[in-house]
Amino acid sequence: MSKAGHTGSNEAARQRLQMADIARLAGVSTATVSRALNNSPLVNQETRTRILELAASLKYSINIGAQNLRLKQNRTVGVLIPFDPRTHQSLTDPFLLAMLGSLADALTERGFDMLFSRIGTDEIGLAAASYDSGRVIGIIMVGQWGRHQELNALAARKVPLVVWGAQLPQQLYCCVGSDNVNGGRLATEHLIAQGRRRIAFFGDSALPEPAQRYRGYCEALARHGIAVDPRLQVSCSFLPEGGHEAVAALAARGVDYDAVFACSDLIAMTAIDSLRSLGRHVPDEVAVVGYDDIDQASWFHPRLTTVRQPIGAAGRALVDALLAQVEGGAALSAELPTELVIRASAGETAT
Amino acid sequence: MSKAGHTGSNEAARQRLQMADIARLAGVSTATVSRALNNSPLVNQETRTRILELAASLKYSINIGAQNLRLKQNRTVGVLIPFDPRTHQSLTDPFLLAMLGSLADALTERGFDMLFSRIGTDEIGLAAASYDSGRVIGIIMVGQWGRHQELNALAARKVPLVVWGAQLPQQLYCCVGSDNVNGGRLATEHLIAQGRRRIAFFGDSALPEPAQRYRGYCEALARHGIAVDPRLQVSCSFLPEGGHEAVAALAARGVDYDAVFACSDLIAMTAIDSLRSLGRHVPDEVAVVGYDDIDQASWFHPRLTTVRQPIGAAGRALVDALLAQVEGGAALSAELPTELVIRASAGETAT
């Protein structure tokens, strides 16, 4: 909300057509114009059409700001995608694009607009600024970013809020996400079924979603009597560097592995790139399973076996959960189903 | 602008704190609160701090809608990414994510908010709705989508508008883009330098940007005395299917080629995927050059040789051009430089 310069657009806005102009031109009062434009049945058929035509020909459109003020209404929703202030890159994962598209569609369908912002993960407490100032009726935040407490604080303040992420204990805010534990389980089971035993885990386990996927991974290993080797768990970011970092870390540790379960397709892909540089064949020497099922997964080489998150449903679920809150309803968290998509990167055989 | 249901948030908005509340609590008039909150020097130092603290502790924030109405100002910009109504997918190219991120950053830097919408390419005439209704002070549209006339019409109406795309004759609207002709030339020259002679062109040449890249391609061929073979020019979409379509089309035509210049990295990548399925080696049998230089280009296999568009500069240029118009200045179109990034997909040797 820093105001840079005086670029307030005062000049341009000043000369815009308004209801009074239409009224004068049509020879009626603004009340009648208002009624006509809002399709009130109270207004005479022919005056209505006359007004409508006049407005259309002049491209007049009701000033939403004034209308909102008068009606105490608002149909815009804030969408926030946080970024790590240390790198300031975040819009780097194609999964987010798909999510944004899905949210835009879901909002449009319901007649809402989207105010989009990035925000530093260190200033998530300020996420409600747009709500406090009446700019938006609620906020959809993509990812928890390890800011559980701040999010709880927002919810405690009754800021309408839905977060894409993982269900956590002591969670006051509404959270929509996919079934991460099951996703981790599916991926790991598949790898085990391919005969792999030394399965590495790539993901930032300080974050809730990767942590739950890790739990699924551990459960699957346990079920098959395979010991969890902590040296196979490597923490890496969701940035494109993630996979490279992780492969390098494993090499530095000198541990052996024959498979990787990566917490995003992006990590999986960059990991595969690193493995290729190291001369390790995927999937023969190292089988890789990703997460998300972004578009690229289906034409990457090798085609990525991955856990699909239902992105279309996700956008709708997030929006619905938010609107429910706004209308005073309960903020129901939801967990969407995940599903394994078998392609080539983890070996050819289906489970 | 279709209103679905009555989810207007009337209920929630109703009980929000407002300036009068702060005034009452502080024992002053709203005028004083307004002055204090706006850092007017007219207000007494201690009353000011008292009011500021009160407001902060109550998380009160000035209602922007009312403020905007009173001040006739507005600091939000509309960003539109059109989609093809036949497929309704459009947020499918990672290049767009990068662009969106760049725009978000540039707007934030200048203290503006972004209202993001998708819109059908068939309803671009409606793109100004958010401007006409005073929702935004101007519009940034990503891509021309073959709607030159509609865009000209908007500009003729004096809607503040900047389009990411190609400079065209008889262009009334402000347009920022990269140097497409040079980009096409660079890519093609590189391919020729690698000894390729049968260079296919992949891109929707009905669109201005691909058309200009094609011109650069033709120029480069001409300079080297290579005849342009129209059968090597294949029109394909910017969707992920693009590359697949194009490779299939060429196969159907039965024409031979040893190189591809693709109008986006996405097309290049999916084309490579198809070529691989056909058993044709990249770059040995077919050298491929892409366009955009998205993140993935550097870790795709083979690493993509591509024409870089300066995305960071693009966002800033688009925003600056728009704000200049809003402030009543001239709408200066701009062409950003393009640059060839040599990696592996077109052969190893630099030009």
Next chain:
DNA sequence: GTGAAAGCGCTAACAG
């Protein structure tokens, strides 16, 4: 320094 009052562009009683 501070308050009273008018008005930004619109809508909704309330009269007629």
Next chain:
DNA sequence: CTGTTAGCGCTTTCAC
């Protein structure tokens, strides 16, 4: 059916 009037939450002369 239509116009008059008041007021949404804020800012800003103009008095005091």
